[in-house]
Amino acid sequence: MLKGYTLPRTPRGTSSLAPKPPWHYVGNALAVEYEVNAIAAAAFLPEGLELASSRCAAYFIEWQYSSENDEEYLDPVRSQYHETIILLSAQFEGAPVSYCPFIWVDQDVSLMRGLIQGWPKQMGSTWITRAYDLPSKANPVVGPGGKFGATLSVKDRRLIEAQVTLCELTDSLPSPNFARAVNVRYFPELVAGKHGKAAVNELVQLKSRDIMVSPIWKGEAKMEIFDHPYIELPDLRPTAVIAGYRFSFALTVDDLIHLRDLCSYDLG
Amino acid sequence: MLKGYTLPRTPRGTSSLAPKPPWHYVGNALAVEYEVNAIAAAAFLPEGLELASSRCAAYFIEWQYSSENDEEYLDPVRSQYHETIILLSAQFEGAPVSYCPFIWVDQDVSLMRGLIQGWPKQMGSTWITRAYDLPSKANPVVGPGGKFGATLSVKDRRLIEAQVTLCELTDSLPSPNFARAVNVRYFPELVAGKHGKAAVNELVQLKSRDIMVSPIWKGEAKMEIFDHPYIELPDLRPTAVIAGYRFSFALTVDDLIHLRDLCSYDLG
Amino acid sequence: MLKGYTLPRTPRGTSSLAPKPPWHYVGNALAVEYEVNAIAAAAFLPEGLELASSRCAAYFIEWQYSSENDEEYLDPVRSQYHETIILLSAQFEGAPVSYCPFIWVDQDVSLMRGLIQGWPKQMGSTWITRAYDLPSKANPVVGPGGKFGATLSVKDRRLIEAQVTLCELTDSLPSPNFARAVNVRYFPELVAGKHGKAAVNELVQLKSRDIMVSPIWKGEAKMEIFDHPYIELPDLRPTAVIAGYRFSFALTVDDLIHLRDLCSYDLG
């Protein structure tokens, strides 16, 4: 009998792209809060969600990951990846949630784990300024005046440039954030005549546990989203940039909340 | 209403990782036919398939792809990719089919199209000797004595090295081949308590059309599969190498044959 | 005694990044002839060269390489690379030559061989449409109406997009071309007080042999060079695009013509 949490499923089950949860994550994040055109943002929401406000956030994260027993971080090509996430402010049945229209990572293992949670992951190249514990002109301070940059490029085109200048510690994470993120698990049909239908089309809510957050630095930010011939991210271009953040966080994922089956037929 | 064949689904539907079929492909292939341990091979087959023989084939392919209207080959980072495929000889209800235990590509678009067809795609680095229409010491002839190499590396470890020396034209494609490939479409659950169940677990058969094949060169081959700490490919190491091939082929995919729903519960 | 043509030099001399010449090359090229602002172009020429005309050419090439005895093309990660080259029309002591202000490759071995010849190589990502010998919507014809694209991206920013539509065969290669390319071999000093001086600063001319050229297709072209914050390529943006080309060529390099030592002191 074949074993494994995802394809490829094999005799011993050690070849699967993503192993069985729990999945443990720790990352350094740079984030930018900004405003977008509310009508444009609302058009990105799936059935079941409504726009809560024109407030968005972009997160740029340098992650390290391990499954429960494999200590993938000791073979770090299996463990480390970069991620850019865009979150919109939405509500589900009156409760505030966030929704992710776009997300890019740079490792297949992360892409697969993401699809299972409904994150609409694609491959992209994210770079984020690092902090080191030594004074150097090669290195911003993690403190007032420290400047951090992040960029996203997808298929050889630069899509986002962001920069954050730290100012002071704060108690609040950027908003919208991951805590109540809602996604759509989606797996299409390929049989002829069914291309507009989906085998899986579910509104789900992330459920993470053992969340740890470092001290949170807040400051000024700027961010530019560049034109693109077919990726619709420029529709979510900042009309105003509110603030920037830098912090670390850790969490574990081994569950998901099923909110609602979406109509799987006649998707157009 | 959101549009798009895959995630991300967006207002205009142009951001999806994989667009709606048909998907058109053309590729140059280097292939190696070989024998494996039959007991080892049988252990890789899903429910519903039986091993037909110990004959395997490895394909190394340099692809170019386009969807119906987008001419992605004019922005070739969207279109070109490399692929390594392993095929086993199986049968389904007495009919000969092939089955793919492992496949690696180097572009996310290809990975997504593959998952939808049940190909167990992961990211890997495949390199294949190219032929050019000029005599040079940098270039094998496409003819008797021409030597072609291929390598696969996954997460910074080299997994396969193959070499083919062309000898003569043949009328037969390598066996097993793609024509009747059977895969498993598989999409797992993440809700706690259901990690051993799958939302989609279907035995399917590829259905391609408009298949074109170039003249087929056949010759001698050698192939080595290296040890690996967790990918089970070395279980399918050659016990004997039979022959090598080089040819080009083109095909279009916009359909799939549903063979059987597999048990989605208690996957172990 | 250490051996090897370049660093690292080692006991057996097999570890050098670039082996001893001859170096054999074969490639498929897409090229665009265009006009630039003559004053801008002249400003890129080194001491000893004068601008001959405002005519430029951009070449996008998919190369395969081998040294004399190593058959690197059988381990193609050692052999294959992509290249984007910009050539200006210049003259040296009254004779027509070309000069390369910018060139990008995607393999270190090619970068090192280039530096030794004076090519100002940097790493960049070049993609070029491929032709296959089969009709497919994934594939242009190598003939009238066949459309080919090429792109260059450097450090996650797209710098060039080009497209060529083939029309007819021609007897002439694009101009300027490689045949009489002049470069500057340049190796700086690092000792304090000498940063403005160079240990090597020589005007040289390429010398290749055994040049083979395929039939040459010519047609219409378009090309765009995008803004960049520090790479000065946009100074050489097309004022008019003249023609596009597609052809293959092969050549061998194991010599160089020393034209003139340039002043190595007070480089400013």
Add this chain to the structure above:
Amino acid sequence: MLKGYTLPRTPRGTSSLAPKPPWHYVGNALAVEYEVNAIAAAAFLPEGLELASSRCAAYFIEWQYSSENDEEYLDPVRSQYHETIILLSAQFEGAPVSYCPFIWVDQDVSLMRGLIQGWPKQMGSTWITRAYDLPSKANPVVGPGGKFGATLSVKDRRLIEAQVTLCELTDSLPSPNFARAVNVRYFPELVAGKHGKAAVNELVQLKSRDIMVSPIWKGEAKMEIFDHPYIELPDLRPTAVIAGYRFSFALTVDDLIHLRDLCSYDLG
């Protein structure tokens, strides 16, 4: 007049691969001290150096870099890179020095800066476990028991795997170290008949300033160097592994000590 510290030299001088020094660096290092066969190690030393002991060190470093004025760390694809360095214990005129037979980086800017200093840089893929300031199963502690891994892969073959388990703080850096590293600046000739000669062949010693070192963790280590068909690193395979280290350091480079011109003729 063309400007720029390295090729390409251009009208404004902003396109050079490496800008004029000073170059500022900060990095996190994982290091392994080990013993090698002394005869094998001695064979790697250039003219002018003698082996001091069979003690070697391998360093795996995640660097961030900036030039004096450009704040490249804010566009981090220009600034960040990984490096694997092997150092031998040597002496020059009786004084203890280190010598680098092999070094790999993953950015062209770093490769160019290295060649100018005599580092024999090639491109390679280095991965190093990261530490984050939060407890997580995805993350080792920077303290007793914390386990860190590092790997090197070159042209799709894994060459080194190392693992360090931290035990205690120490006052001593690993030995040999960078402080007195001696390299060979080397730039070959290509003119026919001179392939065995070099335009530059100088024994030099690194000179860095403003060196800062973090607290230094020391512990147990293991390291494996794998077979390779042509890179001679396996000649320097550990006969015994002594200790492992983790620390951060920062430094600035804008000078070099010229020790001796090496014979440039008849290099064999």
